[in-house]
Amino acid sequence: MKVATVNAGADLADPASQAWSGVTAEAVALAPVPLAAQPTEYIREAWANRAYGKTAEARVAAATDGKKLYVRVEWADDAAPNAEFQDAVGAVLGDGPLDTLGSAASPVTLWYWENGRGALNLVSKGPGVVTKGDASAVGGTGANSGGKWAVVVSGPASASKGKLGVAVWNGSNEERAGLAAVSRNWLSLE
């Protein structure tokens, strides 16, 4: 996937910014993180007969202003909000297994954004097996309109040459931790 280079000063952090109009978005297919990979027996038992990760597709675009990499993710979600759990999205970066959001041996980085919570910088060693890193290194802004989320997450531009995946959590379905839809294949950023 081509990382668009945009002039410094463009407001890439805003998913509604005009700066994104010239950046090509790519349709990315998503699939649920496998139940068998869920990290605790409780989660595997409790969700054995519950569907999750049903967000099937997201549109992903990436751009940089030289300082930061911005990833814009757009997906359809017109479900009524859940008072307890919020919609969320993550840009997955690194070299670990994507379908399980990393592993103990090969962690991935998650630039995670949750509605109402803001952005978190997470190291993920498996579905929901995350530790918090320096949140000031990442940013995120999102808005839901017309039954669609558009969110931009951002982090250091050094990630612009790596691999990118995305993960989506549907709060109305109580999705959190490893209960996510994740992109089926890595996108190579260039």
Added chain:
Amino acid sequence: MTASATRQIAWVYDLNKCIGCQTCSVACKVLWTREEGEKHEWWCSVNTMPGLGTPKGWEEMGGGIDPKTGKPRAGHQPTRGEFGGGFDYNYYEVFYGGTAGKAHLEPQAPREGRWAMNWDEDQGAGEWPNSYFFYMPRICNHCTNPVCLEACPTGALAKRDDGLVLRDEDVCMGDRFCMEACPYKKIYFNYERRVAQHCIGCFPRIEAGVAPACVRQCPGRAVFIGYIDEEGSAVNNLVKKWKIALPLHAEAGTGPNVFYVPPLSPHRLNDDFSIDYKTPRIPPEYLESLFGPEVHTALATLSSEMEKVRGGGTSEMLKTLIAYKWQELLGPFTVDPADIVPTV
């Protein structure tokens, strides 16, 4: 993350002595849950039984361990509304609004569906003249098999060597599987800080030799603490030797370490108001639903000890339960909190 301990701190609440005054609840509240997002959190709460309690209807919310499969059972995550409480009140209107005699203090929350800790106080069950209720304090059970710990994907929970189940809030991501898995529904969610929280067993006090606030502050001398495996301790005697203190909903399979001396009750009255000496006011089957079939033996033991003392005999069991010296309730944690020298 560890799931086992070499010792186990345990609590015993004597439900024949609990007067429902909520001093334990408030002692805990003012010590631990006065920060942001904690308004609705009552790590220690006392509810009227039978009752829906807090969170509302918690006994029907699932969780725990399936005795047949040994696997965790799916549970419901109690919602903010089911916990209720944490209301703002119209203090300004009442005190400064010039509405003397008209406005009264009232929660600023929709009346429909309103709920809170101890909302159904003293409602109980049964019909006059045989209505009945009793009070039951509840805290985290610091279980021997803490299913909350197993459920957590980030490893935020750990069982300490003294048996307390504690959470590292820096590791907790607020995923709330612990709240679903806990069969006692005694874990809260802090919506401001996005972490789950529960009774910490007053571990900083424990480490300084001071009994937890809920224990030390109890005016009814109704709660004991100590190491369950320490022979001769009050909790060991009550639970293991005399078998008159029982776990709540042991069928949940998590090995709770809070025990209850079940409540005796007056006899039922017949329709002509004569006394039915054979039937206690609180239905034994209800107590069995809470404390298991052992409750009948425990109540019989209590009754026979009381008979013994009435007949002029002595009873170590009753002496223990009466707690003539209140320090006897504190187990090894007898240090006066006023004597602690702060280390930070």
